[in-house]
Amino acid sequence: MSATAYSIKTPAAAPLRAPLPLPVSAIETHAALPQLAHDDQARMNVGAAFNTFLAQRMLPAVERAARAEVEPARQARLGQPAADRHEYRRDLEQNLTWRLWSRLRRSNMEMLQQAGRLAVLPQLPALVETCREINAGHDRLELDPTFQPPGYLSRLHSHLMPGGYVAELGDDDIAAGAAYDVVTHAVLGGRSGPASDRAGRATLAWLREHRPGWTPRRILDLGCGIGTNTCVLARAFPDAEIIAVDAGAALLRYAAARAASLGVTNIRFIQGDIETPPVGDERFDLVMTLMVLHETSRPGMQRIFASCREHLAKGGLTFHLEQPPYRDKPLLEQCLRDWDGRYNNEAFWSAMHDTDLAAQLRAVGFPAQHVFETTANAPPLGATTATQEDYGRGGAWYVVVGEKPLLKEVSV
């Protein structure tokens, strides 16, 4: 044998190594964060690995099967391609590779939600006590015991989270917030960053680029969840007064404790319906929803947009970040993007991605010349950038913006 080191000859087109997810131990530490024992951490990391496998290794096989099997079969049977994504999906649903990928993706989501709850519930009394103590030390949490959340939040539990956002397991419950914190990180393989705040960082990056030097004095964040994205803006604009609204009391208690423990003191977390935010007649320079609209409803979204206009100060902007609309996308990609709407309990996902959001903003009174579509992004921080987009869960977002002009428009 020769003494030279053996090396595998890789063809020029050798695939890049699949990206590795960021482990759950990388989540930004704060006082309310659940402590995960070894196997609970392993379950989250295995779930993240499973989703990464499904996106990076199996999704390309689904795409190949669609082109090599599904499309030719339709052509042979009917002599024409699918007319829309609904026809295309009905064909896909007969394909074995699609079925297996879908089955495993759904199962993994259910497993992660169960694992998250099983990790959180045994320590819930202690976590509740921690949050109580933290939240007793400030006045930035305002809950409404008489509040009735919109029906769509309890009829369908978003992304298979048992109980959804509005369940209350006991007095001063925070279970939904704690489970959301760890499970969301695992589902995205940590590609939203250690603080699961990539949408917030993308929003900030967009503002810095498109409104350089602008410092909003008041910000309204509608559908803040556990406030990870809100905290990005709160830190970037420390003098701004921020109000973050959500329907879920368990999310808000957790969000308030998390923010306080991270030293963020300029956000007031208020329980209420984001369709009619409980902020009186207050006005804000920035009114935003980040990955929220797809969890509402058509009439709900229209009322949210109307409220955004009502509560926007002159010269301010309303900013809505979502996954991109389906229009102009190939039918297969539309089907892949629509998976979360059909199989992951995202109530308004399918219809919203078919809707012209810019037209919806104009319909509530934003002048046409002050409504525009754009994109936003931010680095994943820590996790390897994916080579294959996990459609519908990627970090390249679509944004629709409405501006309220400083001066009233005068028609000439």
Add this chain to the structure above:
Amino acid sequence: MSLERDLLAMATEPAAGPRPQFFDDPAMDRVWDVLAALTAELAVTRTRLNSLERVLAEHDCLPAGVVDGWVADDEAARDQAQAHQEMLMRVFRGLLQDAAAKQ
């Protein structure tokens, strides 16, 4: 807040909403669902074994790499081979019983 309810049952409650069926036979959905869970639990177990070896090495109880370099003697190899057979018989019990019923 006190919690005296069955946590396993609480954590296993399904989310409200439709439960999709991807295969013609719902049993196939269930089988793949169980396979996914078993795969995940196996990965968790392998992670625990790996962590255990690392912890033992960190505490100077087990030099790093000693398990990988370990060779079973005849008795250990026989025991492990027997354990493999036992596990396969447990996992594939149903297949064997079906085959036996056809004779």
